[in-house]
Amino acid sequence: xxxxxxxxxxxxxxxxxxxxxxxxxxxxxxxxxxxxxxxxxxxxxxxxxxxxxxxxxxxxxxxxxxxxxxxxxxxxxxxxxxxxxxxxxxxxxxxxxxxxxxxxxxxxxxxxxxxxxxxxxxxxxxxxxxxxxxxxxxxxxxxxxxxxxxxxxxxxxxxxxxxxxxxxxxxxxxxxxxxxxxxxxxxxxxxxxxxxxxxxxxxxxxxxxxxxxxxxxxxxxxxxxxxxxxxxxxxxxxxxxxxxxxxxxxxxxxxxxxxxxxxxxxxxxxxxxxxxxxxxxxxxxxxxxxxxxxxxxxxxxxxxxxxxxxxxxxxxxxxxxxxxxxxxxxxxxxxxxxxxxxxxxxxxxxxxxxxxxxxxxxxxxxxxxxxxxxxxxxxxxxxxxxxxxxxxxxxxxxxxxxxxxxxxxxxxxxxxxxxxxxxxxxxxxxxxxxxxxxxxxxxxxxxxxxxxxxxxxxxxxxxxxxxxxxxxxxxxxxxxxxxxxxxxxxxxxxx
Amino acid sequence: xxxxxxxxxxxxxxxxxxxxxxxxxxxxxxxxxxxxxxxxxxxxxxxxxxxxxxxxxxxxxxxxxxxxxxxxxxxxxxxxxxxxxxxxxxxxx
Numbered sequence: 001x002x003x004x005x006x007x008x009x010x011x012x013x014x015x016x017x018x019x020x021x022x023x024x025x026x027x028x029x030x031x032x033x034x035x036x037x038x039x040x041x042x043x044x045x046x047x048x049x050x051x052x053x054x055x056x057x058x059x060x061x062x063x064x065x066x067x068x069x070x071x072x073x074x075x076x077x078x079x080x081x082x083x084x085x086x087x088x089x090x091x092x093x094x095x096x097x098x099x100x101x102x103x104x105x106x107x108x109x110x111x112x113x114x115x116x117x118x119x120x121x122x123x124x125x126x127x128x129x130x131x132x133x134x135x136x137x138x139x140x141x142x143x144x145x146x147x148x149x150x151x152x153x154x155x156x157x158x159x160x161x162x163x164x165x166x167x168x169x170x171x172x173x174x175x176x177x178x179x180x181x182x183x184x185x186x187x188x189x190x191x192x193x194x195x196x197x198x199x200x201x202x203x204x205x206x207x208x209x210x211x212x213x214x215x216x217x218x219x220x221x222x223x224x225x226x227x228x229x230x231x232x233x234x235x236x237x238x239x240x241x242x243x244x245x246x247x248x249x250x251x252x253x254x255x256x257x258x259x260x261x262x263x264x265x266x267x268x269x270x271x272x273x274x275x276x277x278x279x280x281x282x283x284x285x286x287x288x289x290x291x292x293x294x295x296x297x298x299x300x301x302x303x304x305x306x307x308x309x310x311x312x313x314x315x316x317x318x319x320x321x322x323x324x325x326x327x328x329x330x331x332x333x334x335x336x337x338x339x340x341x342x343x344x345x346x347x348x349x350x351x352x353x354x355x356x357x358x359x360x361x362x363x364x365x366x367x368x369x370x371x372x373x374x375x376x377x378x379x380x381x382x383x384x385x386x387x388x389x390x391x392x393x394x395x396x397x398x399x400x401x402x403x404x405x406x407x408x409x410x411x412x413x414x415x416x417x418x419x420x421x422x423x424x425x426x427x428x429x430x431x432x433x434x435x436x437x438x439x440x441x442x443x444x445x446x447x448x449x450x451x452x453x454x455x456x457x458x459x460x461x462x463x464x465x466x467x468x469x470x471x472x473x474x475x476x477x478x479x480x481x482x483x484x485x486x487x488x489x490x491x492x493x494x495x
Numbered sequence: 496x497x498x499x500x501x502x503x504x505x506x507x508x509x510x511x512x513x514x515x516x517x518x519x520x521x522x523x524x525x526x527x528x529x530x531x532x533x534x535x536x537x538x539x540x541x542x543x544x545x546x547x548x549x550x551x552x553x554x555x556x557x558x559x560x561x562x563x564x565x566x567x568x569x570x571x572x573x574x575x576x577x578x579x580x581x582x583x584x585x586x587x588x
Contacts, residue, residue: 105568198548212547238556242547312531323508330509332583337574342584344509352511360510364501365524367508381534383544388537390545422523423530439548464549 006492007035007168008485011077011225014171015118018076021065025058025076025120032078032122036169038494044144045154045164047083048091049123054078057120072118073228079114080164080173083124084131085216086205087111090121094207095139096129098335098354108205109240110174110216110233117232122170125160129356130326131181131209133157134428137419138358145415146189147488148455152412155185155428161219162189166455168491172220172229176206178213179314180407180432183444186219187407187457190446190486192226192474193219196467198439199244202237210321211242213314213436222484223445223475227251230471244465254468255475260294262473263400267300269307270405270431270459278450283406286447286458289480290404290473300403303396309385310433311426315362316369316382317437323366326359361422389437397463402473404460406431407444411454431459441467445474446483453489496524 017023033051040046064070081087084094086104088111093099111121128138136144136159144159146152147167154163158175162185165173175182177195186193194217201216208214218229234248266287274280291297331337331350338349355363369378396403409431418425435442441464444457458477462470478484496504501521505512512520566579575582 102572105565105571306537309534309537312534315527316531316534327509331574332581334572335574339574340584343586345511346584347509348511351509355510357516360512360516361520361523361527363508363510364504364520365527368496368500368504368524371504371507378531380544381539383546384539384542385534385537386548387542387545388539390548423526426527437548 007487007494008221009171010222010485011074011171011220012228014077015073015075018061018065019070025061026055028076029054029058029078029120029122032170035494036122039167039169039490042145042150042490043147043163043167044142045125045160045167045169046080046123047093047095047126047141047160050090050121053089054120054122061118070118072116073232074114075118077119077172078122078170079119080122080125080161080170081111082127082158082161082173082175084127084176084207085111085174086207087121087124090124092124092207094130095127095141096354096356096359097140098329098350100336102334104205106205108216109202109237111205113233125158125164125173127160128157129359130207130322131157131176131178132322132358132362134180134184134425135418136160136185137415138356140356143415146412147490148190148453149412152414152454153188155188155408155412157181158219159185162186162191162193165189165191165219165221166488166491168487168494172218172225174216175219176214176216177436178210178318179436180429182217182219183407183432183442183457183459184428186444188412188455190449190455190488191219191221192223192443192445193217194226194230194443194471195435195441196230196234197441197464199242200234200248200441200467202240202243204237204239208325210318211325212321213318221487223471223478224252224255227255227471227475230467234467249468251468251471255472257476257479258294259290259473259476262295262402263298264290264295265298265300265396265400265403267303267305267403267405269305270403274406275409276411279406279409279411279456282448282450282456283458286477287404290477293476293480298400300396300400303392305392305396305434306389307430307434310430310437313382313385313389314429314433314437315365315426316378317386319362319366320369320379321366323363323370326363358422386437389434393434393438393440393463402460402462402470404458407457407459411450411456435461440464441470443470443474445477446486447481448483496521496528
């Protein structure tokens with residue numbers, strides 16, 4: 001196993017140190033806050049840092065350790081949480097002005113699980129407003145910068161969660177993925193991001209964007225850390241009727257460095273046809289690494305994975321659901337509210353003034369796709385195409401265990417480069433959307449850097465409920481790649 | 496999508512949009528819908544719409560009494576309250 005030097009401290013090693021009394025939780029949290037103080041002015045990953053709350057929680061943990069009662073798979077581990085996931089006592093703005101000042105009176109199921117295992121929520125991370133974007137530039141508050149190149153985007157929408165890990169501010173973070181919002185920023189920031197099977201993690205306490213697609217998942221710099229957090233947050237929850245009813249398997253116990261007998265499907269949409277030459281080259285090398293680890297590469301060129309239809313189908317389905325979900329922001333129950341003289345103008349003025357432009361664009365697109373006269377041609381058509389995606393993957397998985405290829409067709413792009421051109425921005429998600437439409441587990445794991453030093457992620461997609469096997473396959477790749485715990489060069493300046 | 500359609504959809508969506516924004520959105524949404532027309536190339540007659548990735552069945556739980564979020568905490572987020580109620584503009588003259 002590679003033992004990384006420098007700034008990286010794995011969640012697993014922090015937990016072991018705290019459990020055995022080698023370091024106090026207070027030391028861990030103070031060190032984390034000091035790193036955030038040094039790096040945050042350059043990266044802008046956070047919307048809120050809970051200094052007092054994290055130190056108070058560390059004191060509680062240290063008291064438990066002293067009393068010999070300490071336990072938990074994340075004991076003393078600092079975890080950053082995307083701002084569309086509720087943490088009781090902390091703001092949850094979803095990076096929107098319409099939720100400025102909102103303090104949810106409850107925590108998300110995933111956050112409750114993290115706290116129950118001794119984790120410490122260190123703060124709330126920046127994202128595209130309501131998760132709508134691929135660059136974190138749609139935050140109403142500020143853009144987040146990619147720690148590998150501060151003039152470039154971190155990807156999105158969970159850009160703050162990915163950047164906080166890449167900069168070595170936290171070992172783990174929670175994000176949410178609707179069409180790639182965990183995997184694409186993980187790829188662009190050189191960290192691991194895992195989107196579980198739809199339903200594997202309860203959506204209770206995740207502010208809804210598209211309810212048939214949204215999924216909470218972990219980001220981290222080592223597969224062992226990511227599998228640990230995935231195991232902690234997965235499992236049934238009566239408060240989310242789409243949460244899978246059976247307990248999740250232990251993802252950590254299932255990790256194996258061997259790929260003997262594993263069949264990995266390769267499809268040109270995810271390899272040869274990828275836009276950027278440097279990405280193509282690194283993905284080609286990654287596939288070679290998988291083969292060296294014992295996997296058999298199977299070409300899927302006889303199957304049409306329909307990737308060219310992914311963006312239209314997804315943006316119709318997701319935005320139709322969003323137009324309905326975001327109807328709750330009426331200026332009466334949360335946020336600042338416009339305070340107009342009558343009810344209708346309270347709604348229209350609040351929403352018109354406080355939603356950002358991308359959110360408005362998507363609400364309009366979704367409202368149009370659901371409106372009388374257009375519903376069949378747009379919304380129902382997209383749902384039928386979604387069925388074709390599900391069936392195409394089912395056909396592919398008859399002959400292979402996984403499909404591997406690029407997570408993003410391009411590495412991190414410059415801030416401002418795509419923000420005025422929605423169609424080009426939407427195409428950033430072309431390779432992550434298919435697994436989202438079909439509800440499949442998928443992980444992005446770092447596979448190297450371009451000659452410009454920009455990270456590239458290898459995406460591994462598995463059939464529904466194969467979450468443990470997907471993580472294990474990524475673990476085998478990580479062991480061979482020697483990239484475990486590799487952070488952005490900037491992180492090492494504060495090592 | 497022309498300006499008239501954008502304004503009509505904005506009314507349906509309860510969004511106040513000024514004239515300049517409406518013109519810009521009309522151009523952008525037209526380009527997006529034009530791009531989405533590629534879906535027309537796919538034959539989908541007889542394909543059942545997939546509203547969810549898995550074929551979920553309705554999930555139920557026993558109807559039991561349980562603690563809920565305290566009203567005071569929920570009301571703390573409301574911009575205008577009076578006597579423990581959410582205050583809204585007058586709707587009956």
